[in-house]
């Protein structure tokens with residue numbers, strides 16, 4: 086169905102819902118909402134609306150549905166797949182005023198929040214009560230909990246504790262038709278009908294706008310140990326991962342950084358953030374694993390760390406570095422958390438987020454390098470490899486725009502073909518958005534896509550919500 090454009094009558098009706106000050110047509114606000122953190126895309130919305138209540142969100146959707154006007158939900162705008170880009174213009178619903186932590190229920194280990202709460206703010210609020218919300222995207226200082234749910238965000242802790250979808254019990258959602266629903270109940274077990282909560286997780290703002298969330302929490306682990314292990318090659322580092330699991334250890338973080346990722350991030354931390362981190366990089370070292378163990382018993386953690394060092398004796402490593410103090414641990418994690426902005430600061434990049442069974446990571450790394458050599462690009466790899474999730478940043482350091490859009494995209498398709506051949510899929514945590522949409526057929530059967538389109542039509546018969554995304 087073709088979309089209609091916004092006229093003055095619609096603007097007046099939006100103002101009647103959220104007030105004049107929250108219907109923003111100025112260029113500055115529209116430019117902010119025209120892009121996210123994905124490559125170099127810009128799509129201008131006609132208007133940005135900043136509601137404050139679920140009822141307001143539902144009313145906005147009802148009007149837009151009646152008039153067939155596209156609506157794009159926006160959280161922190163940190164998507165790396167173009168999820169929050171208003172590709173058809175229309176209305177951006179920016180959830181930044183939904184920023185309240187409503188309740189932290191210590192008796193039930195649950196919390197009720199609005200979707201515009203910044204992830205790190207929530208993590209710190211529960212930590213003050215001795216509780217733990219494990220999903221931990223590296224963008225935690227700027228992304229919102231609602232965006233995390235819509236992309237099913239992961240991060241380093243996912244390797245032991247799972248991803249965002251593993252922590253949501255219930256959510257309130259404004260449907261594209263303007264109805265307001267709760268997806269489930271605030272309970273730990275639920276076999277009551279289809280699981281709409283899980284359907285919303287990772288739905289990338291295409292099925293409904295999340296307006297309230299009930300999360301489950303865990304007790305905060307009291308101790309942790311952090312190791313940085315240098316390896317001669319990326320493949321060698323990836324081989325060590327499975328060996329560590331086979332020794333019976335489940336780390337709370339298992340992060341991979343190639344040599345180039347570390348060099349560019351150290352430069353960025355020094356030159357841009359003025360918070361330098363220095364680690365030794367001898368010539369023969371080409372990759373590192375950052376490994377974290379957590380728990381409550383120091384002796385157990387030290388024994389597990391000892392087991393890891395014994396396992397590593399079978400691999401080509403450099404000297405293992407144990408972070409002793411809180412400052413040393415913080416600086417290693419500062420390095421890791423800044424790899425994405427670090428790498429992206431020095432070149433236009435295409436950022437992939439593939440995932441394979443972890444025993445296939447060595448083969449994947451070799452294949453990516455071979456494809457890069459053939460097409461002529463440098464790839465910088467890093468990621469949450471404990472759960473098989475590898476980020477591949479392809480650098481545009483040379484070459485024409487035509488090469489970048491044609492040959493490089495064909496090279497990316499070859500990477501995805503290899504990922505699927507190795508039993509993996511296109512995205513582990515960043516979502517499909519517009520960036521991976523052209524490649525969905527490589528990972529999905531036609532029947533899967535037909536089912537997904539059917540679900541979309543059931544939620545959003547006029548196709549107004551976040552059009553142009555996923556498929």
Ligand SMILES: Cc1cc2nc3c(=O)[nH]c(=O)nc-3n(C[C@H](O)[C@H](O)[C@H](O)COP(=O)(O)OP(=O)(O)OC[C@H]3O[C@@H](n4cnc5c(N)ncnc54)[C@H](O)[C@@H]3O)c2cc1C
Pocket residue numbers: 121122157158159160161162163164165167168169180200221222223224227228229230231232233234235236237238239240241289290291293294295296425426514515551
């Ligand atoms: C430096 C950097 C590091 C990153 N590290 C990680 C990482 O470690 N792990 C990881 O998983 N991701 C990571 N990301 C990607 C990104 O931060 C996540 O995808 C994050 O979850 C997006 O949240 P956001 O609030 O910024 O969402 P946005 O970018 O605003 O939106 C993302 C999607 O969610 C939808 N959406 C937003 N709010 C709602 C809502 N209330 N209801 C329904 N739909 C909504 C949007 O329409 C869009 O489709 C990183 C990004 C950057 C820039």
